[in-house]
Amino acid sequence: ALPTDFQATAALAIGADSLLLTTGKHGLYLVTVAEIKPFPLKGHAISHTQYFSSLIRIDEKTFALGTYTNGCYIIDKEGNLIQNFSRRSGLQNNNIRSLYCDKNRNIWLGLDNGIDFIAYNNAVKHINPASLTNGSGYASAFLNNQLYLGLSDGLFQLPLPGLKDISYAANDFTPVAGAEGQIWGLSTLNNQLLVNSHDGLYSLAAQGLRPVLKGTGFWTVQAGAGNLLAVAGKYTGIQLLQVSDNAITARQTVPGFHESARFVTVDNNNTVWTSHPYRGVYKIEGIESSRPTVRLYTNQNGLPSALNNHVYRVRNKIVIATGKGIYSYNRGKDVFEPAPEFKQIFGEKSIRYLKEDAQGNIWFIHEKNLGVVDFAALKPQLLYFPELKDKMVSGFEHINPINECNILVGAENGFYHIN
Missing domain, CATH: 2.130.10.10 (YVTN repeat-like/Quinoprotein amine dehydrogenase)
Incomplete structure (x- = not known):
């Protein structure tokens, strides 16, 4: 009745x-x-x-x-x-x-x-359900049909059905037990999820969250040139990791380098590049030896300034996003120079974030604007998303192009989804 x-x-x-x-x-x-x-x-x-x-x-x-x-x-x-x-x-x-x-x-x-x-x-949708507790979005990852979001107040996950556009999935995120607090980054290595948090580095498996190394904050993890090596940037220095099929374990800290390493990448020679916003760009060679070589590059070595440099690997090259465009490393001269292939696209625009997607397009942050370089046409085109201006976490921007239908962007409150 x-x-x-x-x-x-x-x-x-x-x-x-x-x-x-x-x-x-x-x-x-x-x-x-x-x-x-x-x-x-x-x-x-x-x-x-x-x-x-x-x-x-x-x-x-x-x-x-x-x-x-x-x-x-x-x-x-x-x-x-x-x-x-x-x-x-x-x-x-x-x-x-x-x-x-x-x-x-x-x-x-x-x-x-x-x-x-x-x-x-609209192609842009805001993902900020009540289950995310209004935290700021810093990281995301998609692994084994699970979407993981790292926020200022913890790690959340959502099982995803076979949807072409994941923004239509039910937004019933659940917190991952043990992963409360600030999440700085998420990485996938060997079908394993690594969680970079304010109090350590963790791996997430079916059994739950397992600490890899605690005691300091971790920013990011990047795969090395070999399958068994990974490099983690932490609050103080660079940590080497051993990667196997069923576990990721901590090796030694790279000696002789103690700066904060939030921006880290590795080239084909297993040389580590890391940038510091107030120091310049560091090149670290021989990372597995007891006495690696550390060299600092500033405006004395071709960069426009020692400040506001952000290192990335784009199109298989080490590049630096700077306040005056994109610079690349000239190994023969051991200096940085304006990258000619990017100069015709960006000119001397201030760029602080770069991310290449599977189609070869390059997502970027110019000042507080999100854009993408579309290479589908004969001449590369710069496309902007004005509705997202000032909506991202300034200085901690995150862009994850999962595929062409699902691009996730970290926001001051939750995330944005672009199809």
Whole structure:
């Protein structure tokens, strides 16, 4: 029997002989010729006793629900929560009185005291569900059909079905036990996930989180030229790691180098390059020996300045993103020079982040703007995403091009997804 105070607030045909009803205080109901029964919603902290005010179809697989207290929910046909738009994600308030989906699948919201617009069919979507606790996004990784997000307050994971666009997955992230606090980076080596955190380096396996080395913070891990070696940048120095099929273990710290190593890469000769924002760029050769060679490069060695240099490996070359464009290393002269192949693209733009995707396109940060160099045309094109300006964690930007349909960008609150 229906509750005595049952009140239907909206109805939507979802099949030839079925309706979906929203109610004031009793959740959703599925109505068929044979019966009327509750339609459970599945997701993080969805209350079935809240007031559902409106219901619309976005497409054949997704619906939007309006509420008086928690904004707008996007759900799939099985009732799984995909996304929640609320005041926290930019709405003027959480009191939704009506909804409308236009021909471009964008959503208009009639509020208690205004109108809002959600560009739902946009290529850029904000991923910041309540389960992520509004932390800042620093790192991400995709491994074995699991999406991992590293935030300022811990590591979270989400099992992913075979979706082409992962932004349509239910946003019910769960925290990884033992990985609370600041996560600086995530790396995958030999089908294993490495977690760089404020208090150490950890590996995550089916058995849970296992410490590789504790006692200091780790920024990043990069694979060495050989399959059995990896290099980790930490708060003070460079750590060598041994990689095997079932474990990653700590070897020695590289002697003679004690600077913070947040930006690290390794070339084909197992030479480690690391940049320090206030010192310059270091080249470390013979990393497995007891007396490696450490050399510092500054404006005395071709760089435009000793400040604000960021080292990356792009198109199989060691390059430096600087305040005056991209520089590359001339081994014959042992100096850095403006990289001619990038100068025609960037000129002397201030660049502080570079990431190459599987298609050979290069994602970058210019000042506080996210862009990509598209090499699909005869002449490379610079494309920008103005809607993400000032939305990223300044100085700690993160871009992860999983594939052409799924690019994750760390944000001040959660992440952004670009298709």
